[in-house]
Amino acid sequence: MQEMTELDRFIALIGGEQNLPPISTEENVVDDTDDHTTTATTTEKDGDELPSIYEVEMMNEKYDQEAQERQRFLKQDGSEATAAMDGNVSSLGSQLANTSLRPSGPLTTRFGEVAPRGFTFVPFVAVTKFCYEFVPQQWSQPLASAFFDNNKIYERQWDLYYILSAHCQTQKPTTYVSEYQVQALLDEINQTFPKANIIISDDLRNEGMVQDFDDYPQELRPHYLGRLQSREQHDAWMVDTPMTGVASKMPPERTLEAFKAMLQAAADLGKAKSKSKQKAKLQMAVQGRQDMGKQVLRAQRRVGLMKRNEGSELEDSMARLNIAQYDPSKAVPFSLEDDPIIIAIDVEAYERSSKIITEVGVATLDTRDLRDIPPGTFGDDCSWFKYIRGRHFRIAEHKHLRNHEFLQGCPDAFEFGKSEFVAETDMPSTLNSCFHEPFSKPDCTTSAQSTGTQETRNLILLGHDLLQDIQYLRQLGFNVLSRRNVIDTMDTVIMFKHYMHDVNPTSLGRVLGHFDIVGWNLHNGGNDAVYTMQAMLAICIKAAMERGDENSAVKRQELDKQRTKAVVDAAVERREDEMVGWTLAQDEDGGVAVVPKDGDFESKTAKTMRPVHGPPRPPKLQSGLWTIGGAPLDV
Structure with missing residues (x-):
């Protein structure tokens, strides 16, 4: 070699x-004596x-x-x-x-x-x-x-x-x-x-x-x-x-x-590569879980249960060490960041066609109302809940439609006020009014906009599986994200995942049950919007109460062990089922021969294929030939 x-x-x-590097010539040498004002002349040819x-x-x-x-x-x-x-x-x-x-x-x-x-x-x-x-x-x-x-x-x-x-x-x-x-x-x-x-x-x-x-x-x-x-x-x-x-x-x-x-x-x-893919997938999953946790912390900052880190690294680390377990009988320890109005939405569609919207629920919480107000007893009696304003809109053209086959709808059972019937063409303007003063306050009959004293408030959008609700609103011609004062979004599905350390989504009813909140007449758009707001507050308060609590950490570890054991037990049971039936009897000799039939070798997928519409096919003949018109050809 x-x-x-x-x-x-x-x-x-x-x-x-x-x-x-290119070969230097006299034509492209830079004259440094000209105080860097002379540039090199190029010798590029057409071929370059x-x-x-x-x-x-x-x-x-x-x-x-x-x-x-x-x-x-x-x-x-x-x-x-x-x-x-x-x-x-x-x-x-x-x-x-x-x-x-x-x-x-x-x-x-x-x-x-x-x-x-x-x-x-x-x-x-x-x-x-x-x-x-x-x-x-x-x-x-x-x-x-x-x-x-x-x-x-x-x-x-x-x-x-x-x-x-x-x-x-x-x-x-x-x-x-x-x-x-x-x-x-x-x-x-x-x-x-x-x-x-x-x-x-x-x-x-x-x-x-x-x-x-x-x-x-x-x-x-x-x-x-x-x-x-x-x-x-x-x-x-x-x-x-x-x-x-x-x-x-x-x-x-x-x-x-x-x-x-x-x-x-x-x-x-x-x-x-499978391993590279798994590593990339795991990395993306870890990043997603970190984002879930950040959403919970941002929500706590909005209601005064967490402080934004704005000082030096030493001050930030000392502040984290001094964060104590929160006592809900006392007012929140920090200021309410951005002073926002949180608006929860929930949209109900007809079970037979997702293009038919039947109900829209809107729940509004002005965080200014929570100043110096302790949450109090945790659960149904949380004092913050009474500041949530709920509204329930029913599409007038679809008021006769009621879900009952796949889930039990209850459009006429709004628990937090009186339902409002609105024509479908008027829904965009009606929903738009909920995102301006007076933000669904029932005691404000005069809009601040008409007096010219309207204040631009920061808005935060909330939902339980928010993406689906936003898509439903777009079908009504209302783009909720087009407002420049919407500064953040929150999703109780994501927040509860992080709170429970569970990758699977949880229904709104189960989230409420976990926090001892009774949810009446779920799958009513107005009720679900209010309960979504309650669930968000419950997650923020409960997470703050458990922060730094050793007993809560022990319970979390026990729950993780139970989940791990359940997964292992399920895998063992599945493997045991797969091992059954492989051993033949000692005196087994295979039995009589099995005469093949046409049906034994037909494709299993062919039987489940969708039916083909049109005239029936000609019968199969020995020759397999037909005329142009489809008649059997006798040869």
């Missing part, structure tokens, strides 16, 4: 000859400009034509094909390299050379997806923009090797580049992004990211394909690359199995 010179190593390290779209299309056509000619050449020349099958790849590479039929690019007579020993290789498909699959999420997009997107990763002049062996047949070649060149790329990435510290970890090595072929026979090692310069060139090479050779003697079975496992590992890296 010809050793690499220092120049070759330097060129590989910087990613190819195209990254070498970027190619036009027409030129790119012509190059693509050229690559396609050469690939087709190479395929035709390989099929016509039987001696060369035979040489490839016999493992005489170097001879094939020598002739291809000296003809115009070789793969497009700066190939040399090295085409077909067996990879030198002493080098480790990385599947090229893993290199192209490295920033998308194998780096921390926060670095994925910056690395992609700088080194991978727009086919940049293909333009680094990689020395490409490939395997296409009859011992482990694949649809297309498995391509490799040396770990040496990959490390040069990682060094460049880390130099550009010093905090990223991107490496090929031991876990990735164990998954097959780095592969060593030194102990394999010649026909099972990578062969040189060429110096890669573009994505088009790569695709053209993949059209019809010759076999890397088949020896007359089969490799040992263990060697062959290990070889197949390496190729499979390379293929798996090309797919979305």
Whole structure:
């Protein structure tokens, strides 16, 4: 093997000859004596400009034509094909390299050379997806923009090797580049992004990211394909690359199995790696759980149960240490951040068609009303609940519709006031009035807007599965998110998930039951809106009461253990069921033969397919032929 010179190593390290600095000339020397006012004159020629779209299309056509000619050449020349099958790849590479039929690019007579020993290789498909699959999420997009997107990763002049062996047949070649060149790329990435510290970890090595072929026979090692310069060139090479050779003697079975496992590992890296996917999924889940907790803390800040961290890091840490368990018999310890009005919405649709909206409930809480008011006894008797204003709107055109098949609706049982019938066309304006002064206050008959003294208040939108309610309101022509003074949203489904440390959503009725709040006539839009507001307050108060409480922490741990045990028990029971019935009786001999029937081999999915409308099909005949009109043809 010809050793690499220092120049070759330097060129590989910087990613190819195209990254070498330009040769200086007298025309482009900058005169530093002119107080940095003289700029270098460029010597760009027309040939240095970027190619036009027409030129790119012509190059693509050229690559396609050469690939087709190479395929035709390989099929016509039987001696060369035979040489490839016999493992005489170097001879094939020598002739291809000296003809115009070789793969497009700066190939040399090295085409077909067996990879030198002493080098480790990385599947090229893993290199192209490295920033998308194998780096921390926060670095994925910056690395992609700088080194991978727009086919940049293909333009680094990689020395490409490939395997296409009859011992482990694949649809297309498995391509490799040396770990040496990959490390040069990682060094460049880390130099550009010093905090990223991107490496090929031991876990990735164990998954097959780095592969060593030194102990394999010649026909099972990578062969040189060429110096890669573009994505088009790569695709053209993949059209019809010759076999890397088949020896007359089969490799040992263990060697062959290990070889197949390496190729499979390379293929798996090309797919979305299961472990990488699991890590990314877990990372996203952890981030989602953190966001759930932040939503609870923001809600507590709105009602004075939590303080925003605005001081120095030392002050913030001391403040967190001094947060004590909250006593609901006392007023809240902090100011109400942003002084907002919280508006809860709940929309009910007809069970037979989600496009038919029947009820809209709105509940409003002005946090100013809670100043210096202790929540008091926790549960139904919470003193904050009486400051919630509820309204129930029924669509006049749909007042005759009542849900009763899938859930029990009760549109005429509003517990917190009197239902209001509104025409569907008037619903947008009616709902819009709930988001302005007097914010559904029953004792305010004159709007502040008419007197010109309206105050712009901060609004927070609340719901139980808020996304669905927002989508329902859009069907009515009311976009609740279009208001600039809506500063935040809250969802009691999300907040209760975090409070319980449970990934599964919980119904509003069960949330109320957990906090000893009796929910009367649920699935009434107005009632559900008020109960959603009560649930939000209960979560904030209860979480503040349990903050720093050792007994609550112990109960939480016990609950987590119970859940873990339930999951384990369910898995064990499922496995026990799967193991039943496999053992035959000792005197069993298989019994009589089973005569096959047509019905035994019919597709099970065909029986469950949706019916096909139209005239019946002609009966099946022995000949299977019919006339154009569909009549059986007797032949």
